Each structure stands twice: as C-alpha cells, then as structure tokens.
Amino acid sequence: MPMPQLTATPASALADEPVHIRATGLPPMQLVTLTASLKDERGNLFQSKAFYRANEAGELDLKQAPSLGGDYVGVHPMGLFWSLKSEKPFMRLLKKDVMNSPFSVTLDIYNSACIPELAMVQPGASQVVQRWFRRPGMQRVQIREGRLRGALFLPPGEGPFPGIIDLYGGTGGLLEFRASLLAAHGFAVLALAYFAYEDLPKLLVEVDMEYFEEAVNFLLAHPKIQGPGIGVLSLSKGAEIGLAMACFLKQVVATVCISGANAIFDFPFKYKDLVMLPIPSYMERTETDVSGALSLLHFRGDPRDKVNQQSVLPIEKAQGQILFIIGENDQSIKSKEHAKQALEQLKSHGRSNGRALVYPGAGHLIEPPYMPLCYASRSTSRFLMLLWGGDPAAHAAAQEHAWGEIQKFFRQHLTQTRSHL
Template sequence: MVRLTVTPKVSLADEPLKIQVSGLPPSQLVTLQASLTDEKGVFFYSRALYWSDKAGEVDLERAAATGGDYAGVQPMGLFHVLKPEKPFYRLMKRDVMQSPFQIRLDLFDSNHLFSSPHDQPVASQTVDRWYVAPGVQRVQIRGNRVRGALFLPPGDGPFPGVIDLFGGIGGLIEFRASLLASRGFVALALAYFAYEDLPSCLDEVDLEYFEEAANILLGHPKVGGAGVGVVAICKGAEIALAMATFLPQITATVCINGTNAMHGTALRYRHLYVSPIPYRFECVQITALGLLSLYSVIGDTQAEANQGSLIPVEKALGQILFVVGESDQNYNSKAFAEEAMERMGQHGRKNCTLLSYPGAGHLIEPPGSPFCSCSWNPFFSLPLMWGGEAHAHAAAQEHSWREIQKFLWHHLCHTGSSKL
C-alpha cells in the first residue's frame, strides 16, 4: 500500500517538515505536488519528480528531485518554490491568529507535470502551517498616533521587545512579528502608512512616531531590559537604521536589504531635518517580461551632493546586523551595508555585523515564505522585480532567520532563555 507521510502535520510556518513515501515499486517515477489557496483565493502550487529507491521509498531528506520546479536534494523544496497560478502574486499570511495555511501534498505515480489536473493522486496529506504558536496573544495597538498589533508570548516574562517593520507595500503586515512572538519575543508589528488613519503615502518619516512605538513597547509589563530591538526590511530597514542612530531606546537593529541614506522621503526628528536623495524615476527600467526594475532609481550615495542625506550611523549606540541578498534587484543592498560599515569603522565603531548571501534576492523573510522573484505592489502599475535564485534564497532565509533570533537574544535579553 502506497503511503505518503508528512510530519509534523501541525507546525509553525518556519519549521521544517519530514516528507516520506513508502510502498512503491522500486525505480518508480512519481510526482509530488504541494498546493494551497491563500486568503484572497489565489491558488499556489509546486511539483517535483522523484524516483523511488530499491526499497520503494522516497525520503526528501535523501532523495534528489530529477525535475519539476527544482532539482537535487531539497527536503523543503516543495514549500520553497510554491508559485501562484495568477502570475506575480505574493504568498503572504494576513490573518495570523484565526487560521493556518493548509497545504495539501499529493503523490502521483507517474510524471504528472503534463497530466490532466483532474487526475487523482494515489496518496494525499494536508498539513497546517501556523504563524502563531499556542498561547500567543494579539493586542491591537492604537496609541496617541501609533497603529499596529502587539504579539505577546505566553507566560509572565520578562521578554525582549522587538519592533517589526516592512517596506514600501504599506499597511499592517503581521506574519513575521507573530513568528517572533512564537519564539519568545514581545513583537510589535508596526504600520506607518497606508493603514487606518495613517497617511496614505509616505511623504516624510517622522521619527517621533517610531519613538512613541518604542516607548509603548518598553512600557509594557511583559517587556524586560533597558532597550528594544528592530527587525525591518526594504524602506523599513532604512527607517530602522535611522532609529538605531537617533533613538537611544533602540539597542539591537536588524536591517534586511535596506539603504544607508534617506531616499525619496525626508527624515524629521524634533529639531533635526534630513533631506532625501531624490528618486531618479527617469532611470526606471521595464524588462522584456513587463517587470519594473527600480534598481537604478535609487540615487548615488557617494555623490558629493548627497552626503547630507546619509544616515550618521556612527552615532548608533546599539548593535546593528545587516542582512543582504547579493542578487537583490531592488536595491544594491550589499554596497549600502558596506558603506554604512565603512563609515562606522572610520569613527572607530565596531558595533555592526554583515550577513551577505550570494544568490539571495530582496525579500529575505522567515523560512515559511516561498521564494518570490517579482510581485505586484499597490503603488505601481507593473510588477516589481525582487531578484534572487530559489535554492540560494531559501537557504539564506533559513540561515538568516536563525542568526537574527540569536542576535536579538544576545543583545536584548539578559534573563530568560532562547527558544532556538
């Protein structure tokens, strides 16, 4: 009897699964397919071909895929390369509390890549991939101005506090904060434009807004320590670097594929004003596939006229971790991180570290997020390029997620224990 076994059947989205097939004839060609429908009704799927071994088994921890959406030994490959049936859609969990992503795995006893979608599998399993662990609470935050969602681990704490920021997509995105809370952090998913009564577009970065968020987090009874951390990507990472520089409450900052200067939007903090490097939209490029490349839109941070827009990172008192994908097609992220670190070194500062990943693109997220090389953005009429190569990008997500958590625990937490 052919059996498809997937363990565990219920897990957090950032956890690996063990996928095994047994009961096949030796040297049987099979197709494994993963699929799910997201909260917007978009269907995502992936497929890979495998040969059974002499015992009639396929173990994805040892067996190499021969074709399909990937090749080689990739135990979680089916999850890493889930792609949308509608082109350019990005898989992103919106409601993290009420439901998991339910992913169905199907086994077909032939090459199913060219078969009818109505063919019946010989075995199937469904797994639940949650973005929140049991006992984690979500609290809606509506401070004086601050809008967001606070995720609280079970227990009295104290726990390290972390602010979670995303980039130019706007709105409130919670899946990384909920996973951080599931790993023992009090995590504030912070919106800063295009949400509720916040500005619909980001015309200016008012650092006092982010300072208020930090103070809300520090004032929570479950948060311990004298400072909080920030984890941020893209435009959020640019803001996070400014937070690390000017806000003494920030003691550990993770900048994922960001820049080292204010671009497009000015920075204001009390009596401080930093004018931005203008975007060069005359340099925008459209690929043969109709994708929008913003890589050349970002202004030159080394030009003399733009030096006043650089973030003076040497003033940062806390630790900074730069995480970059060397195949990022949105920013020249590695160059920006290296410029920031060089500036810190010139001032005798050593409170920074760089994690650089060859083949990784822009959207370096927790491991539960499939590789996305391009997708729609609500502020552009064409899909944006993010870059990267699937296998290298997936490896970067797995490694960086562990390192980010280690970094935060080391620099924020002097009590309690890591859940790594």
C-alpha cells in the same frame, strides 16, 4: 500490490519549522511526481511539483532523495514549500489572519512522472499539512495608542520578554506574519504600521521619527517587556527607518536591516528640529525585465556623491548593535553597497558595532523560512510591477539561515538573562 502512503511530519507545525516528507508502498525504482498546493485567504492558488524516483524498497525520503526535475533539482527536503508559485503572475504569498487559521498545504503523490494539471490523474496518496503562525497561548493585542497603529504579539507566560518592533517597507498597511512567528520563539513583537492602514496617511510623504520613538517608548512602558532597550527588525523602506532608529534613538540596542539603505531616499526625514532631504531619484534609470516588472536598482542617486552627503544617516551615532542582511541578487536596491558604505563609515569612526550577512543568489524580499520566493509583485504605493530578484533555491537557503541568525542576534543583545527563552 501495496498502496502508496505519504507522510509529512509534523502534520501541524509552525510555518518556520521543517517538515519530513516520506512515501512508502511504491513500486521499486518507480518514477513519481510530488505536488504541493495551497490557497491563500483570497482564494489564490499556489502550486509546486517535483519528480522523484523511489528506491529499491519502494520508498522515498525527501531528506535524502534528489528531485530529478520540476520546480527544483537536487536534495531539498522543503523544496515543495519554497517553490510554490501562484497561478496568477506577480502574486506574493502573505498570511493575513495569523491567529485563527493556518495555511493548509496539500501534498499529493502520483505514480508516474506526469504533470497532474494537464492529465486527469488521481493522486496515489495525499496528506494535508498545517502551517501555523502562532503558538497556543500567544496573544495578539490590537494597538491604537495615541498615533500608534499596529498589533502586539505576546508569547505565553508572565514574561518579561525582550521587545522588538517589526517594520515592513513600501507595501504599507500592516503585515503581521513575521512578528507573530518571532513571538512564537519567545519575543514580544510589535508589528508597526506607518502608512496605508486605518487612519494613518494613505501614502508615505515623510518619515517622522517621533512616531517611531513613540512606539519604542510604548513598548518599554509595557509591563511584559524586558528593558532597558528594544530591538528593531526591518525590511526595505522599513530598514532605512530601522537604521535611522538605531542612529537617533538610544533605547534601540539591536537592529536588523534587511535589504535596506544607509541614507534617506524617496521622502524627507524629520526628527524634532532636524530635517534630512532625500537623495534624488532618476526615473530614466529604471529598467524592465522580460516579465515586464520594473527594476529600481539604478533608480536612486549614490550616497557617496558629495552632493548627497547631507542625506547619509550618521551610523557612527548608533549605540546599539546593527546586523545587515543582504541578498546579492537584490534587484530593487543596491543593498550590498549601502551596507558596505555603512560599515566603512562605522570603521572610520573607530566603531565595530555593525556586521553584514551577505547571501549569494538571494533577492530583496528575504522572509521567514520556507516562504516562497516573490521574484516580482505589484506595488500598492506605485501601482507598478516591481522586480525583487532572487534564485529560488539560493533565496530559500538564505531565508533559513538568516532567520536563525536574527533570533541569535536578538537573544544575544536583548536578553540580560536567558531564562525567559
């Protein structure tokens, strides 16, 4: 009897590259279980499973074969990756050390529709897949320049490269995996921390635009950065800041705002002599879902209310291009409404430098491709379990499409010559 063989190609690749998974040597029409597992750097286990049927030749190709059940159903070649779930509730899969080690994903195949964790069954075949967040020759430069704290990722080669500032949201600290992946595609990317990192303030109490202006000027002064303008890639609270950068800093020529707001929320905003106070929030409007996680969807006041007009960002002042990326199942912020209001504001001023990509079923935390959906997680700044939302398959499709659109957008608006990319 032939032994089953499991192949995943490429077995070592960037984390945003698809993997082709195939099995051969199976009994014809056999029901099988495929599983994936990985441990993050803190030892937390993430797992997924799906049931498949081999064809008449005893072969299985995930590009064509539908999953019959498990963590997803239908034809999803990368389903085992994006459906990974933590053993512990409310865990978000994050890569901390992006330069020295990949995520190692173990793929196993079992010769029955079994639940391996419940049955003491040995897999018929296994394959380990390495998911890297950098290319060979890339550089990571720790940034401690004046007030600035972060990490600059430079692609291999002399450059100059189009420059991007990467901003995350209310988790604080420094998240580098998106910046390093983007640098693997030819951009110079500064992952910028703005609180809860090194000697920066532990909590965010105000947004000081001059800090972000320093970051813009630092990038443009770097010999490997191609001017005259830079891009901003931003998520959640970072997207509110990113939109403000687009409005107030003329050197910002291309801004991507993922799941963000069109007004100042939570904390005051300062830029030189200007102070914008936040729109009020209402704790009594929060809701808890069945998992116990808190939805902040109705927590914040409405920018359209007359009393809140002074807190709305003047998007009509933005000189550069703006791309809003929105998940319709965002359970954290009314990002679709905010983007709609921002685009209407642009239009009312005769401007056409903004557009939105809206993804049905996607949640708040739209990450690079094949990262598993984080439906809810612990908030470091609020000591709460926060609900982000999203349907796993729809969210995965959104991440894959949006990542390509983000790169196209930056290439179009940041590169005067295409030769460097």
